[in-house]
Amino acid sequence: MMHPLGLLGGTFDCFHAGHLALVERGLVECEVLEIWLTSDALAQLKDSRTCSWNERTSDLLDSIGKAAAQRVSLHTLEDEDGPAPIHELATAILCTPETRAGCARINSMRAANDLPDLAVIEVEHVLAADGEPISSSRIRAGEIDREGLAWIPESARTGRIVLTPAVEAELKDPFGQLIPGPEDDPSVAMSQVLAQIEFETGPLIAVGDVTVLALQELDHPADIALIDGRTKRQPWESADAIDASVYDKVLRCQSPAGSLTPSLLEACAQALTAWMDDGSSYLIEVDGEEDLAPLFLHPLAPMGAVVLYGQPGKGVVVRRTNEDAKQRCRRLLSGFASIE
Missing domain, CATH: 3.40.50.620 (HUPs)
Known part of the structure; x- marks a missing residue:
């Protein structure tokens, strides 16, 4: 009854x-x-x-x-x-x-x-x-979706995955809001970004040497920073100016150009877990390229995280982590090709 x-x-x-x-x-x-x-x-x-x-x-x-x-x-x-x-x-x-x-x-x-x-x-x-x-x-916290499924596909957890032409075409447009600024002075766009995110509570994540250095020079280093010593896929002399001592810990990983690896995934996961546990800041030095890292960072990050990366010749792209960002990244990661 x-x-x-x-x-x-x-x-x-x-x-x-x-x-x-x-x-x-x-x-x-x-x-x-x-x-x-x-x-x-x-x-x-x-x-x-x-x-x-x-x-x-x-x-x-x-x-x-x-x-x-x-x-x-x-x-x-x-x-x-x-x-x-x-x-x-x-x-x-x-x-x-x-x-x-x-x-x-x-x-x-x-x-x-x-x-x-x-x-x-x-x-x-x-x-x-x-x-x-x-x-x-x-x-x-970004661990799972509403059905209890992981945001990172199993293929990305167990082996190296490689960018496909279809996914690359989708990545041509900025994934987030583009804040315009001159290429020779990244601080112009970055100052606008910092004003916009002043009251955000999630971690600030910066991807790319130019972006990471611009934040440091404005006395606002990222909570999590990823660098590879390059810009526009070429060695960047100013990368030496990045001060690793402003971060609590430094991690090193490998991720060849045009691909994503379990090594990079583990480094990103370790840094984000530590930030959520005690607010620790991390510098992740990537042997290879870090430009695809946001596809791991959004799925791993807590809701409200802010991910920044540079758009050469245009400015800085800002994207807040939410369910839409996580779903898009999971879909794109599923489109990568696995390397046996």
Whole structure:
């Protein structure tokens, strides 16, 4: 027999397969489901990158479909328990294993209010491809997508992949916003970039010797910098002016021109993981070329990261890491040819 009314609460940011499983189970067990989404004020305290209440509710409704939406009502959750301790019509509450204790506390409060216990419907986590639970925090950290899939194709993890003509054609246009500036004075465009990203919270990632040096000369070194000692595929004398001492650590890797390697992937992953752990800055010296590195950096980076690279003769390209950037990079990486 179905419960007349069930309660479900949470932030529901980056609405994912685990969230969908909760809602679907709720609609199997309950005729009507009240979903209480954390208020913007509370959600921002947990993570400033959390989307607004309106965005989260819209995302939820789009994901569950029109038929399910007719049996759901959406509300704002202003505290940890919401209306559950005093709700007179609700007969059930949904939870995941780690929130079950909260349901027991709510039922104790209901008993004190002379209300019957809510039936606790526990829903197991949906696991990502790596066997770990899908979560909004993992999605924001850039680890997985909303279905729990990795952003880096297996072919790129296990061997060298090579640029194909089809992918190369797609890379001709700037991948991001072009900030114009004179080629002989990169500081002009870079100063505009720094003003634009002043309040960004993600790591600043610079790809290319000219870009890395321009940031250093403006006393704003990148959090993660990739260099290869070249510009326009030719040795660059000014590369010696790049000061490795401004970074916490230096990594070295190999990635031949026109290709991407597990060596480069490992270096990028190590640097980004360290930045997310403790804010460490890294200089990555690439033996070969680093110009294709953004195709690894966006999939690996947390949401909100800023990736910069130079566009010879035009200026600096700025691209913020978001799901669109990650999806595009994954698609392009899948178009590379594998080297046996």
